[in-house]
Amino acid sequence: MLGNRESLSKNVHFIGVFDPKIRIFDIIMKTANGSSYNSYLVRGSEGVAIMDTVKKEFSSDFFVRLEALCKYEEIKYIVLHHLEPDHSGALIELMSKAPYAKLIISGRAVMMLKGLVKTDIAFEVASTGKTISLGDKTIEFLSTPFLHWPDTMSSYLHEEKILFSGDVFGSHYYDERLYDDEVGDFSYAFKYYYDHIMRPFKHYVLEALKLYAKFEINTIAPLHGPILRSNPQFYIDKYAKWSSEAKFRKHQFGKKMVSVFYMSSYDNTQKMAQKVMQGADKVEGVVASMYDLASLDEQNMIDLLEESDAIIVGSPTINGDAVKPAWDLLSCMAYLESSGKIGAAFGSYGWTGEAPEMLHDRMRWLKFRLPVKPLKIKLIPTEDELMDCVAFGQEVAEITMGKMVEMEI
Amino acid sequence: MVSVFLKNDNIKVKAGVGKTMRQIATASGASMEFGCRVGDCATCIAKIEFGMQLLNQKTEKEIKVLKMLGGDVSGLRLMCQSHIRCEEGEIVVSYIF
Ligand SMILES: Cc1cc2nc3c(=O)[nH]c(=O)nc-3n(C[C@H](O)[C@H](O)[C@H](O)COP(=O)(O)O)c2cc1C
Ligand code: FES
Ligand SMILES: [Fe+2]
Ligand SMILES: [Fe+2]
Numbered sequence: 249m250l251g252n253r254e255s256l257s258k259n260v261h262f263i264g265v266f267d268p269k270i271r272i273f274d275i276i277m278k279t280a281n282g283s284s285y286n287s288y289l290v291r292g293s294e295g296v297a298i299m300d301t302v303k304k305e306f307s308s309d310f311f312v313r314l315e316a317l318c319k320y321e322e323i324k325y326i327v328l329h330h331l332e333p334d335h336s337g338a339l340i341e342l343m344s345k346a347p348y349a350k351l352i353i354s355g356r357a358v359m360m361l362k363g364l365v366k367t368d369i370a371f372e373v374a375s376t377g378k379t380i381s382l383g384d385k386t387i388e389f390l391s392t393p394f395l396h397w398p399d400t401m402s403s404y405l406h407e408e409k410i411l412f413s414g415d416v417f418g419s420h421y422y423d424e425r426l427y428d429d430e431v432g433d434f435s436y437a438f439k440y441y442y443d444h445i446m447r448p449f450k451h452y453v454l455e456a457l458k459l460y461a462k463f464e465i466n467t468i469a470p471l472h473g474p475i476l477r478s479n480p481q482f483y484i485d486k487y488a489k490w491s492s493e494a495k496f497r498k499h500q501f502g503k504k505m506v507s508v509f510y511m512s513s514y515d516n517t518q519k520m521a522q523k524v525m526q527g528a529d530k531v532e533g534v535v536a537s538m539y540d541l542a543s544l545d546e547q548n549m550i551d552l553l554e555e556s557d558a559i560i561v562g563s564p565t566i567n568g569d570a571v572k573p574a575w576d577l578l579s580c581m582a583y584l585e586s587s588g589k590i591g592a593a594f595g596s597y598g599w600t601g602e603a604p605e606m607l608h609d610r611m612r613w614l615k616f617r618l619p620v621k622p623l624k625i626k627l628i629p630t631e632d633e634l635m636d637c638v639a640f641g642q643e644v645a646e647i648t649m650g651k652m653v654e655m656e657i
Numbered sequence: 658m659v660s661v662f663l664k665n666d667n668i669k670v671k672a673g674v675g676k677t678m679r680q681i682a683t684a685s686g687a688s689m690e691f692g693c694r695v696g697d698c699a700t701c702i703a704k705i706e707f708g709m710q711l712l713n714q715k716t717e718k719e720i721k722v723l724k725m726l727g728g729d730v731s732g733l734r735l736m737c738q739s740h741i742r743c744e745e746g747e748i749v750v751s752y753i754f
């Protein structure tokens with residue numbers, strides 16, 4: 249069997265499918281040449297395990313590959329590393345064909361399973377340390393939640409030193425040559441996938457890497473794109489670096505970043521922003537900065553948001569709304585971890601002035617901490633009102649530095 | 658007034674009888690998370706480190722949902738199901754998600 253491209257080793261085979269036509273994945277991701285839905289078959293002396301399935305519309309290809317390698321009666325386990333439809337699409341059909349197969353999912357997947365398959369399926373739950381045996385092959389499970397679904401887990405095939413990493417280390421990159429040392433240059437796709445899928449869960453990436461570090465890994469078998477066999481550590485190091493490089497300013501200088509983002513047509517909100525920043529910057533241990541949303545592109549926004557401990561957004565009210573760049577800024581939070589960040593909103597207005605409160609509410613849904621009420625000022629700010637802006641910025645910065653908030657309701 | 662200390666956010670709120678934990682979280686801008694808000698999803702689960710007796714009794718549904726999580730859940734509450742029932746005292750809350 250070796251020498252056959254689909255064989256990672258004598259007993260582990262690629263049975264995934266290719267989707268060269270796909271250009272937009274999960275609404276948010278672009279792919280220049282398609283992708284793959286990887287699935288793997290592991291054969292042991294006492295049966296077969298199928299590691300994930302594929303997107304439903306490609307199931308016939310999947311079953312053809314599977315049938316070439318095993319009988320359905322031999323399948324002892326079906327492992328779903330997470331339940332997303334691009335990998336669980338052929339599950340029901342596979343379960344119906346494989347009479348002795350036991351489904352293995354993570355604990356967090358239990359509640360989801362019902363919502364997804366709409367029928368009762370027997371399953372077994374795996375968490376870190378659980379193993380299953382195929383006779384001469386042992387698969388150990390690792391709980392690696394939130395990468396990128398809450399129920400994500402990984403697994404490790406001891407005898408072959410293969411890590412089944414789920415979507416972690418994936419790329420939306422189509423190349424039937426399969427292996428990282430044989431395919432074209434997929435480095436952009438590997439990074440793009442990380443940025444769009446894993447970056448919001450950096451903290452969990454680092455936790456997963458700690459678990460992976462306990463194993464000697466010869467091959468990483470992800471669920472999309474090339475199989476990484478040339479030098480797995482290279483890819484692990486990349487993930488480690490990307491996941492820990494955030495907040496390099498804080499690590500380097502020990503300061504907290506308070507960022508004021510604003511947009512202004514007649515300079516009223518701009519004047520407020522200036523004072524908010526000054527107020528914040530007075531606080532020991534804080535570096536405050538301000539940025540005009542009119543000139544920030546998306547990548548800058550994402551980087552700045554990530555670096556910032558507190559995010560203060562200023563927008564005038566225009567036609568009963570905050571301005572679009574302010575919404576665009578906040579929608580960049582989809583790529584980031586928000587928990588723990590402090591938010592606040594302000595703006596100048598003419599007659600209704602709902603923008604700051606709308607931004608404040610939006611930040612609440614994004615799980616910001618919002619200890620200070622929105623600040624709005626009618627048209628041109630007076631000297632007194634500018635002092636309020638200073639106090640507003642200072643208060644946000646002090647809370648960012650750990651000041652306790654006390655109030656009565 | 659009961660003093661409620663939300664440990665994760667370093668916020669201390671003084672609130673009277675009948676005030677719900679959700680009102681307290683919203684008014685203070687705490688990052689406490691809520692999902693369903695009706696006691697089904699356990700998103701709002703929190704540990705009451707101090708002052709459990711100052712809150713209302715656990716609802717039946719709450720007891721069921723907490724039980725599902727397994728382990729010792731005696732110090733845990735669903736914040737969407739909790740409100741203050743006493744005049745005086747101190748509550749310390751730390752949230753899990
Ligand atoms: C096209 C336009 C629409 C506006 N719509 C509203 C509105 O719906 N509600 C409101 O309170 N103010 C409205 N305003 C007034 C602005 O919010 C106000 O002029 C504000 O001071 C502008 O701040 P800036 O100088 O920072 O741009 C509008 C102004 C313009 C030019
Ligand atoms: S928010 Fe769902 S249980 Fe409280
Ligand atoms: Fe996925
Ligand atoms: Fe996927």
